[in-house]
Amino acid sequence: xxxxxxxxxxxxxxxxxxxxxxxxxxxxxxxxxxxxxxxxxxxxxxxxxxxxxxxxxxxxxxxxxxxxxxxxxxxxxxxxxxxxxxxxxxxxxxxxxxxxxxxxxxxxxxxxxxxxxxxxxxxxxxxxxxxxxxxxxxxxxxxxxxxxx
Amino acid sequence: xxxxxxxxxxxxxxxxxxxxxxxxxxxxxxxxxxxxxxxxxxxxxxxxxxxxxxxxxxxxxxxxxxxxxxxxxxxxxxxxxxxxxxxxxxxxxxxxxxxxxxxxxxxxxxxxxxxxxxxxxxxxxxxxxxxxxxxxxxxxxxxxxxxxxxxxxxxxxxxxxxxxxxxxxxxxxxxxxxxxxxxxxxxxxxxxxxxxxxxxxxxxxxxxxxxxxxxxxxxxxxxxxxxxxxxxxxxxxxxxxxxxxxxxxxxxxxxxxxxxxxxxxxxxxxxxxxxxxxxxxxxxxxxxxxxxxxxxxxxxxxxxxxxxxxxxxxxxxxxxxxxxxxxxxxxxxxxxxxxxxxxxxxxxxxxxxxxxxxxxxxxxxxxxxxxxxxxxxxxxxxxxxxxxxxxxxxxxxxx
Numbered sequence: 001x002x003x004x005x006x007x008x009x010x011x012x013x014x015x016x017x018x019x020x021x022x023x024x025x026x027x028x029x030x031x032x033x034x035x036x037x038x039x040x041x042x043x044x045x046x047x048x049x050x051x052x053x054x055x056x057x058x059x060x061x062x063x064x065x066x067x068x069x070x071x072x073x074x075x076x077x078x079x080x081x082x083x084x085x086x087x088x089x090x091x092x093x094x095x096x097x098x099x100x101x102x103x104x105x106x107x108x109x110x111x112x113x114x115x116x117x118x119x120x121x122x123x124x125x126x127x128x129x130x131x132x133x134x135x136x137x138x139x140x141x142x143x144x145x146x147x148x149x
Numbered sequence: 150x151x152x153x154x155x156x157x158x159x160x161x162x163x164x165x166x167x168x169x170x171x172x173x174x175x176x177x178x179x180x181x182x183x184x185x186x187x188x189x190x191x192x193x194x195x196x197x198x199x200x201x202x203x204x205x206x207x208x209x210x211x212x213x214x215x216x217x218x219x220x221x222x223x224x225x226x227x228x229x230x231x232x233x234x235x236x237x238x239x240x241x242x243x244x245x246x247x248x249x250x251x252x253x254x255x256x257x258x259x260x261x262x263x264x265x266x267x268x269x270x271x272x273x274x275x276x277x278x279x280x281x282x283x284x285x286x287x288x289x290x291x292x293x294x295x296x297x298x299x300x301x302x303x304x305x306x307x308x309x310x311x312x313x314x315x316x317x318x319x320x321x322x323x324x325x326x327x328x329x330x331x332x333x334x335x336x337x338x339x340x341x342x343x344x345x346x347x348x349x350x351x352x353x354x355x356x357x358x359x360x361x362x363x364x365x366x367x368x369x370x371x372x373x374x375x376x377x378x379x380x381x382x383x384x385x386x387x388x389x390x391x392x393x394x395x396x397x398x399x400x401x402x403x404x405x406x407x408x409x410x411x412x413x414x415x416x417x418x419x420x421x422x423x424x425x426x427x428x429x430x431x432x433x434x435x436x437x438x439x440x441x442x443x444x445x446x447x448x449x450x451x452x453x454x455x456x457x458x459x460x461x462x463x464x465x466x467x468x469x470x471x472x473x474x475x476x477x478x479x480x481x482x483x484x485x486x487x488x489x490x491x492x493x494x495x496x497x498x499x500x501x502x503x504x505x506x507x508x509x510x511x512x513x514x515x516x517x518x519x520x521x522x523x524x525x526x527x528x529x530x531x532x533x534x535x536x537x538x539x540x541x542x543x544x545x546x547x548x
Binding site: 132 | 168174
């Protein structure tokens with residue numbers, strides 16, 4: 001089995017990119033992925049598949065971040081996120097369309113089309129059935145197509 | 150829209166998602182905001198600390214290092230199992246069950262291959278050790294969900310609601326709420342609630358209370374879409390757990406998602422999903438034991454096993470039980486006061502004492518190997534009958 005350092009080198013950038021697309025912020029993505037690696041390091045000896053465990057931890061961190069953001073938004077304690085980098089217009093449209101997707105649809109789109117994961121692996125990461133992945137992906141693609149094409 | 154129609158958007162995503170991800174990450178790394186730079190510095194410091202910690206603690210932390218329950222003393226005994234006579238009705242799956250007038254009542258349900266709905270009913274007297282047929286209401290449905298209030302079953306199927314008194318055999322139609330497609334009734338604190346969807350093509354949960362004085366449903370309160378985003382209750386129609394615990398009514402999907410409705414504040418909230426170290430949870434089933442929401446979570450792998458978690462202050466406290474199971478996807482549970490009995494295909498039932506986080510199995514239990522049996526907790530006995538692989542006779546567990 002690969003060591004922690006090798007896992008870090010192999011997975012870290014992909015995990016940050018995945019989390020960035022889900023939560024819409026590179027800074028928060030780095031923190032979430034960092035926390036996930038911390039969890040992996042603490043439980044290294046117990047984990048059978050560190051890669052899968054890491055991905056699940058990052059997804060849980062993304063979910064917690066979105067919930068926290070929603071709670072803050074409802075309490076008016078946080079302003080809407082401000083985009084602090086210049087993006088080409090087609091990427092702005094894509095970012096906005098992704099942001100409007102329900103969380104699970106967005107997550108599945110990212111796992112499928114950024115990480116190229118098979119549906120069975122996505123299902124395992126999210127704790128749902130492959131059929132749910134397929135139907136959710138279909139709904140997400142239909143919504144994105146309506147907005148972007 | 151066909152998959153072919155979606156090929157163009159798939160191409161766009163494959164082309165542009167990596168660029169968008171890189172742009173977002175680059176925006177953070179080279180961002181102007183001081184908070185972003187501070188986070189990057191913190192990241193580096195913590196990454197080094199994590200690597201050091203990994204070396205120091207590797208092998209020193211056992212699975213039970215996770216947040217654990219402070220256990221009470223283990224019980225002197227884990228109860229005894231005894232067989233009960235054959236029931237006068239066919240063994241079945243998903244019967245409506247209730248403890249009514251001192252009898253464990255089993256009604257309706259579906260055949261083992263789930264193809265046929267039963268409409269007959271029988272009750273078992275655990276003191277006398279005898280079965281008795283009950284008047285038949287003349288209907289049943291394989292997908293029905295039921296709850297008991299004031300000695301009556303509330304039967305919900307296909308968007309309709311009927312009350313059935315197993316003592317007299319009388320049935321009463323209940324007008325369905327106008328703003329809920331009813332799916333699951335749940336009795337809570339002497340009142341009847343119904344959880345369902347906001348429309349026939351909707352998957353948004355909503356809940357309403359039956360006003361027993363006016364005999365009408367109150368306006369429903371839907372799970373806010375902001376909370377619903379991460380939750381999938383598509384299996385609510387099949388077998389999601391719906392439980393009353395404290396002031397809350399909790400809906401638990403076996404995929405590991407939960408939402409709770411606070412009956413006092415009239416508000417929905419989510420229940421923290423369980424995460425287990427080292428393996429993804431194959432199935433989780435909920436019950437109310439020892440006054441708390443308790444979860445039996447099974448994970449697959451080379452040594453499939455079940456652990457029991459307890460929801461305390463919004464977080465899951467795990468017991469570290471690691472009960473081995475043959476088929477983790479088959480687990481079901483029955484709560485019995487401070488006990489939880491875990492059933493799974495091919496295994497004897499595991500009796501868990503929740504306060505002490507200890508468990509035992511009796512290989513000679515009469516219902517060994519049966520999964521998803523129909524159960525009734527009488528307050529003194531757990532009556533177990535039918536289920537997947539269950540025979541016409543059943544068993545009683547006495548704590």
